[in-house]
Amino acid sequence: MSTALPIDHRVGYLDAAAQARLLQAIQAVVAEAPLFVPRMPRTGRQFSVRMTNCGPLGWLADKQGGYRYEPVHPETGKPWPPIPQMLLDIWEDVGGGAPPEACLINYYGQGAKMGLHQDRDEEDFSAPIVSVSLGDTGLFRVGGKTRKAPTQRYELASGDVLVMRGESRLAYHGIDRIVPGSSDLLPEGGRINITMRRVHKPDI
Ligand SMILES: O=C(O)CCC(=O)C(=O)O
Numbered sequence: 286m287s288t289a290l291p292i293d294h295r296v297g298y299l300d301a302a303a304q305a306r307l308l309q310a311i312q313a314v315v316a317e318a319p320l321f322v323p324r325m326p327r328t329g330r331q332f333s334v335r336m337t338n339c340g341p342l343g344w345l346a347d348k349q350g351g352y353r354y355e356p357v358h359p360e361t362g363k364p365w366p367p368i369p370q371m372l373l374d375i376w377e378d379v380g381g382g383a384p385p386e387a388c389l390i391n392y393y394g395q396g397a398k399m400g401l402h403q404d405r406d407e408e409d410f411s412a413p414i415v416s417v418s419l420g421d422t423g424l425f426r427v428g429g430k431t432r433k434a435p436t437q438r439y440e441l442a443s444g445d446v447l448v449m450r451g452e453s454r455l456a457y458h459g460i461d462r463i464v465p466g467s468s469d470l471l472p473e474g475g476r477i478n479i480t481m482r483r484v485h486k487p488d489i
């Protein structure tokens with residue numbers, strides 16, 4: 286029987302103190318680069334998550350321009366804030382290789398979710414995707430390299446790190462829903478997911 290591609294799920298990677306420190310760093314990013322509402326290309330339909338970015342490049346989704354990476358915030362026009370050192374340390378610790386160029390921050394309020402998709406707006410699939418979760422648990426679904434492949438569910442709790450590399454780099458994945466009240470890290474509730482990625486092949 287075929288199963289979902291295996292992913293590297295590091296449960297409890299960040300302890301409570303580290304989660305609180307990372308949350309502060311993310312709040313500082315959001316203060317400089319406010320959360321915005323992404324929209325589906327063509328239909329213009331809103332995503333249910335709010336997002337922002339840090340790092341040299343940020344991922345955007347809007348009606349006109351589609352899915353892409355840009356060096357500036359779509360509303361402020363300012364460069365994205367730098368990636369907090371704590372996140373760069375995680376990237377290095379899990380063997381991410383050449384430093385991440387993009388760090389997407391998704392905020393899931395009550396009822397937010399993310400449909401099954403592949404992360405394929407990058408030129409370089411040889412680098413991993415490293416994801417860190419804070420706040421309420423997210424029910425993460427991961428499958429294979431086609432949309433129809435069997436899927437498996439993981440519970441991404443606050444402080445968990447997930448690494449998608451090799452075969453699983455292009456696995457379909459999404460968030461079915463968050464579990465309200467499962468963490469009290471975020472004063473307003475909800476979930477933050479942070480994903481670091483390389484966009485370009487590193488110059489050697
Ligand atoms: O929230 C998550 O855990 C996944 C986010 C995601 O797949 C993405 O931003 O591409």
Ligand SMILES: [Fe+2]
Pocket residue numbers: 402403404458
């Ligand atoms: Fe994704």
